[in-house]
Amino acid sequence: MNDFRKSGRNVSRHLGGASDHFMRMKSFAIVAALALSAAISGCSTIGSQLFTNNYGSVNDAGYQLPRIPIERVPLKYHRQEVNYDTSEKPGTIVVDTQNKFLYFVEGDGRAIRYGIGVGREGFEWHGTAHIALKREWPTWTPPRQMIQRQPELAKFASGMEPGLKNPLGARAMYLFNKGGDMGYRLHGSPEWNSIGKAMSSGCIRLMNQDIIDLYDRTSVGAKVIVM
Template sequence: MVIDGAFADLGETGDAGRPGHLHRRAFLIGAAAGVGALGLSGCMSSDARLRREAAAFYGPIPEEKFPVPATDIRKVKTQYLRQTVKYASTEAPGTIVVDPANYYVYRIEGEGKATRYGANVGRQGFLWSGEAYVGRKSEWPTWTPPKEMIQRDPRAAKYAGGMPGGPDNPLGARALHLYQNGVYTLYTIYASRYPATIGTNLTSGCTGLLTQDMIHLYDRTPVDTKVIVLPA
């Protein structure tokens, strides 16, 4: 799996009028422009407000085994910041839904709501969909590139025995490993330290969340949680 670019494969003058006289057409155009400006101002204010509220989610986490710095959310489009959204679903609360087409991961909360996280997802040719479950959870996990990746990118060969967990590890601070029928699918939801990658296709099939979002999801997700990966 090529993740976050760690390897090439690893895997932002009009109408005339008398002097001093406001022509009716000019007035209507001006009024329309004013409404547009007000609308734009409202959007910008809402965007700024959302960023201010979201900033509390993405501060530093110094108590971690490897201290986590604050995420620069200026590099993340507003829609990909953590939010509680309306989401109609018949799935049980706690279920995770990965929507690679729209770069979102949802955690179903019930009562028509979900927590929505922005994500990066797999490139064409590395997309996977289906139902799975969290078979294993890991903090600061070891990353071992599959042999197919090593064949595509020999730079990964030095990690054939596993890259220890740490801030430079492609899997980051947390990972949820997805299984089907007791078999690891190689599909992982992991922590990304590169905010500019959220909302892009760059991995070899895995899904990355901002580190603070991944820790938030990880803490609320027990082993055996159902995961639905939608088609891209």
């Protein structure tokens, strides 16, 4: 009988230990889930703030922008505030064409980072420019050289009206240098799945919800560096 009681106590201690271990693992899982949730909602503790919840449907100037299925866009291309060490002054835009990122410099070692699409092979470029014009829901006019390459675009030679299918999207900012209009734009795009890719004719494209955000932050005259 004594052996039985001792055995029972040993079993109880064993079960108690297993229960404690289970509770510790459960608590760890809950904490991990909360940490992931916080990171996604913009409360990351590693120096970056995500804006993943800012890609819903938007009514803008009478146009109903559809929700972007942001869960299908790699996390690194979601709009986020990040640590960014630069000597450029706040308000400067830095385009990293290799990594497909655009940085809006905030100062104090911080920047807003956006995922972008860039020029395809043969249409890459690098240099410094400035924002000369800003337009909401712009008209798109394909350049003459583009019409020569794609004759089907001739119907838009006088301009394509603004709208959800317009290649410039909800906003456009026009890049000039000392020689005048470079022909390149920072603009929105209805093709959210082109972000992170090299598909354009040299313009820098963002998701529509992102270009609206960047547009509101950017002043005419802002410096743009394309690397």
